[in-house]
Amino acid sequence: MRSTVQGHVxxxxxxxxxxxxxxxxxxxxxxxxxxxxxxxxxxxxxxPVSWVFARELLLDGISRPTGEGDVHIHPVGGELADVLIVLHSPEGEARLRAAAPPLIAFLARTDRLVPMGQELTGDEIDAQLADILSQGGARGV
Incomplete structure (x- = not known):
């Protein structure tokens, strides 16, 4: 099973x-x-320059202004027309405008892989916690 979704816009x-x-x-x-x-x-x-930010931030920014800190996203040009992504860094600010439909399509593909809100189940959290605790115990922490 494929564990990544890739696209271009x-x-x-x-x-x-x-x-x-x-x-x-x-x-x-x-x-x-x-x-x-x-x-x-x-x-x-x-x-190439990469930015990593929350999937939910991108989803929310398509329909309403959202973000704080280094990444701000908000719709422009009418309902689901375009999205403005503003990236802040010590070197300055970049303003990027994209059509919303390709971003929506990309997010839909991510949602088929890992549904929004179901990123980690309780069992997975328990397994990760047990793994962390067992590693700490093995090191005498």
Whole structure:
């Protein structure tokens, strides 16, 4: 069984209201890290840059403004038209605009792999806790 979902989306790096650049962005979701999505931006002349943030943040940002800290996402241009993703780093801010439907399709594929809200069951949490405790005991902690 496949444990990752991958996709590509075209986004626009918004420099100003008159200027933006097209970027191909790789999207990745790994069931081993079920709460996160990875966006890898391919910038002309630079090494790819990856950002990892909550899958739920992306889902919420498609329909309403959301986010705090380094990642903010909100809809623009009408219902399910576009999404603006604002990334803050020490080097500055990047504003990226994408059509909502490809992001929704990607999230739907992640949901088929690991349904939203079912990332870890009680049994899995118990198993992880038992594993952590057994490793600590083996080291004399």
């Amino acid at each position: 075209v986004m626009h790096l918004v420099v100003s209201s008159e200027l933006s650049f097209r970027l191909v962005v790789d999207l990745e979701y790994d069931a081993d890290d079920p709460y996160a999505v990875r966006f890898t931006f391919h910038l002309p002349g630079d090494a």
